[in-house]
Amino acid sequence: MEINKKDLLWMYEKMKTSRYFEEQMEKAYLEGKQPVFNIGAGAVPGEMHLSNGQEPAAVGICVHLTDNDTVTAPHRPHHNAIAKGVDLKPMTAEIFGKVTGSGKGKGGHMHLFDLKAKFSCGGIVAAGMPHAVGAALANKKRGTDWVAVAFIGEGAANAGAFHESLNLAALWKLPVIVVVEDNAWGISVAKSASTSVASNDVRGAAYGIPGHSVKNNDPFEMYRVSKLAVDRARKGEGPTIIEIETYRYLGHFQGDPETYRDPEETSGLRAKDPIERVKAHLLDHKLATEKDFDALDKKIFKEVDEAYEFAMNSDLPKPEDALEDVFC
Template identity: 60%
Template sequence: MELTRERLLWMYRTMILIRRYEERMAEAYAEGKSPRFDISAGPVPGEMHLAAGHEPVAVGVCAHLRSEDTVTASHRPHHVAIAKGVDLRRMTAEIFGKKTGLGQGKGGHMHLFDPTVKFSCSGIIGAGFPPAVGAALAAKMLGKDWVAVAFAGEGAANQGSFHEALNLAALWRLPVVFVIEDNSYAISVPKSKSTAVPTNADRAAAYGIPGAYIPDNDPVAVYEVAGLAVERARRGEGPSLIEVKTYRYFGHFQGDPEVYRPKGEVEELKKRDPIARMRVSLLSKGLLTEEEDASIHQEVEATLDDAYNFARQSPYPAPEEALQHVFV
């Protein structure tokens, strides 16, 4: 798929939307949780895993996808959900636990489901791999050129579900792409202490499928590699495995003391921020003007105002609804 100016600007705008969404969510989540951190307090109780810094992975892959393509994400799902086109109002309402949410306020931020764009995620590590393989099998049996993409962190690549899913997808030549987001830490454990190979892309050879490693958090590089994998899947040539070296600016979860991170690590990472780098590139190539850039930021803020206001103003589910729409 040609990387046109329109597509580049979509990627740039979507990365800004994701970043600002996560920054705003960090602020909303912090409400009522000080001076003593109380995970149950505030308008957004429970755990919160934010993906600021991961934006290139989401936009670089999802730029190739259609609404009928299936995506499964991890417990850190907002960036992928936004890039796939999940309804931002209903997603935010779900995170706030409101009745107008995607799951009527009963799933929370790790259990977002939007069947209109075939998006789902799970709080269980590695749980998205088998459903993606199932969706790819369904597409193949229906004779469709639909693709499934499973996003997960590098820690999930050490789960049995990852290897079982790759094996079956390769054996049946299913149209699925596995995308591993290497942000260096599985909670607090560095990759060097948990993974026996330098990159998870190396593991593709064991299943006889293509593997690609993207060492820089670059949306254009992700786009180019993902394009080959998605088109290969659509042609019926089977699965691919991609690992992207990315990073997260926030902790594993909000409230994480991050004592495992070297001092100054985040500040150093921000010096090569992917959004700032893309902005410079677009401006230097004449693909973006300062006026257009300002307009994009204004539009993003207006979109987020709408989504967050909708979530805050929406009603909570009634107590008697607690056992509705759930398995008991």
């Protein structure tokens, strides 16, 4: 399947934005946490899960989505949020715990929410699955062609919420797509030690729905199979599972000593970087020039830097704000 220039440039821009955002977050997060790692210190306290390397999983399907479509994501959500069009300024402020954040600084990076972008995420494994199925049910009842996408990690495919959600979605032919981001590691547990099947796409057969497997973190193949899945959902034909073999360049969380994997693993993965693959494709097919990329990169860096400046210059919540927005 040929990918048009507009979509390729969009994919490059979103992947590059996500990568630069994560690289800046890596620096900001570690401030005040070294030389002895202290998870509660610094400007960004708490855990931090970065998605460097996993960008194709997000852009390959979000390029086919509209503002009306819903996306749910797991605890490693920044690339998903950026691909869905979440506003960078309130997103970054939320991660810094500021009042200008999308959740008034009360949710943090694992609980981002953007009503306009129809995006949410959560830290509980597989918790986004029922939410996406609920959105898909609402879309169907409204008589729209809107779809819902649930991003999950490969470990979440072993959770009950995964199977219960897919069973209902298949039974009612709901417009939902499940994207399994297989980065090979569930925290420090290898996929081969936790999952009885080599690839979770085969589990679609249990529910009578299609499953697709994307190897080698391939953004072009992810684009192709995602279009099939989204078109199927929009036509009312039901759900699809897509599992993409993606790469986690960094640890499960920032500060992870990564004693469970070979240090050479990540260097081998970085040699196949998907952002450079898309850039090379555009250059080789004379769809863009180095000058075009220089201008685009400057735009990306400016937007991300402005989001960080906005977040760092915003106010922290007042102590009494903890009593607001609380369910009784």
